Amino acid sequence: MDHFRDFFDLSLDIMMIIDFNGNLVEVNHSFSRILGENESWTSLEQVFACLHPDDVDNSALEVQKLIRGQAAVSFLNRYRNVEQTYKWIQWTCSVNREAQLIYAIGRDITGIHIDTYHLLSSMSASIAHEVRNPMTTVKGYLQLLMEKEDWGSYKDTFLLMVSELDRANAIISQYLSLANNKFIEKRQHNLNSIIEYMLPLIESDASKGDVCIIAALGTIPDLMLDEQEIRQLMLNLSRNAIEAMNHGGHLTFKTYTEAEEIILEISDEGEGIPPEVRREIFNPFFTTKETGTGLGLAVSRSIAERHRARLEVKQSGREGTTFVVRFPFSRDSICSPGELANESTIQFNL
Ligand SMILES: Nc1ncnc2c1ncn2[C@@H]1O[C@H](COP(=O)(O)OP(=O)(O)OP(=O)(O)O)[C@@H](O)[C@H]1O
Ligand SMILES: [Mg+2]
Known part of the structure; x- marks a missing residue:
């Protein structure tokens, strides 16, 4: 047992044990060495008070995921230390549900992280951009050539090439939507209106597979949503649903x-x-x-998370599958009609 104690105390990484009420049950020496003068701290709230303001919501969300049933999470955040500078910490946390305890290990990656993280996220965005531009040119020429009489007998081949380019482009878009540092613009919307707007598009998809759509829309308050992202989420889930019904059936929005x-x-x-x-x-x-x-659900889950919502499989069996998105009631995510009418919030998630 002493070996484990030594392991805990001598670790160069921060180690913390936290209970589900946010009390610090145990912390090791690296907790004070890395985060500063905090020997007297007893609660996670005191740790959160030193977080970079932009990282508070995301870190709280990761802790919530553990409490609500996820087995482990890994995330980054920044701490203000005594010198009033920020340290980047990479956290890996797991949970003992029976004992209601969270085990968190934090590694100080200040310096290494800032450069690689910013480099990677800006590189992936610019590579995507650089790849897309020539693709647009190629697509334009293919469409032009397709209309020429000389190439008339190759029309099907041209159509195939154009649709493959569209597919590659869609994959790049999906891949970029996975990034957590995406800008999203939230405005006041009602989920029901977004569903009603999407129905004709989904119906045209559904009719090919003999699928009939049912909309059972209850009275719900408006939420602060990025409309484009929620449309994408609905489209991804309903496309999966239609693809799952080879022999037709009902697709229900509730x-x-x-x-x-x-x-x-x-x-x-x-x-x-x-x-x-x-x-x-x-x-x-x-x-x-x-x-x-294989990007549809990963993208949909990251969209849900950017809205502080949870996307889960509610049930799945031989009678079908239900996916559920749970949006929390909270003052910044919900608004009564008329309130915040033209207001929008732009959010940069880390
Ligand atoms: N409603 C559903 N019924 C049955 N299986 C489903 C359903 N939704 C998702 N799946 C399963 O989950 C997998 C992942 O879905 P996801 O949407 O991420 O990718 P995909 O549909 O395979 O590809 P795409 O990127 O084109 O959406 C699917 O391949 C399928 O096996
Ligand atoms: Mg899919």
């Missing part, structure tokens, strides 16, 4: 309020998701489809 949450449910009557597949479905690039990219 909205309602429950306790502290506004709920959006999207259900299908497909064959369900086997348990061994269910564990993987939110991982980027996981797919069971021949032509799938």
Whole structure:
């Protein structure tokens, strides 16, 4: 047992044990060495008070995920230390649900992190941009040539090339939407209006597969939403639902309020998701489809998280699958009609 104590005390990384009420049960020496004069601290609240203001919400969300059932989380945040400068800490946290304890390990990656993190995120955005520009040119020429009489017999090949370029472009867009540092612009919207706006588009998808759409929309308050992102989330979930119903069926959109949450449910009557597949479905690039990219659900989950909402499988079996998005009631995510009418919030998530 003493070995474990030594391991805990001598670790160069921060180690903390926190209970579900936010009390610090144990901290090791590196906790004070890295974060500063904090030997007397007893609660997570005191740790949060030293966080960079932009990192508070995201860090709280990660802790909430553990309390609500996720087995482990990994995230970054910044701490102000006694010299009033910020340190970047990479956290890996796991949970002992029975004992209601969170085990957190934090590594100081100041210096290494700032450069690689900013370099990587700006590189991926600019590479995507640089790749897209020539693709647009190639697509334009293909469309021009396709119309020329000389090439008339190759029309199908041209169409295939154009649709492959569109597909590559869509993958780049999806990939970029996975980035957590995406700008999102939230305005006051009602989920029901977004569903009603999307219905004709989804109906045209559904009619090919003999799928009939049902909208059971309850009375729900407005939320602060990025409309484009929520449309994307609805489209990803309803496309999966339609693709799951090879033999037709009903695709149902349902909205309602429950306790502290506004709920959006999207259900299908497909064959369900086997348990061994269910564990993987939110991982980027996981797919069971021949032509799938495996990004639909990963992107949808990151959209939900940018709205402080949770996307989960509510149930899945032989009678079909229901995905649920739970938006929390809170003063910054909900507004009564008329309030904040033309206001918008732009958020930069870390
Ligand atoms: N409603 C559903 N019913 C059954 N299986 C589903 C459903 N939704 C998702 N899945 C499973 O989850 C996997 C991942 O879905 P995801 O949307 O991330 O990727 P995809 O649909 O395979 O590809 P794409 O990137 O084109 O969306 C799917 O391949 C499928 O196995
Ligand atoms: Mg999909």
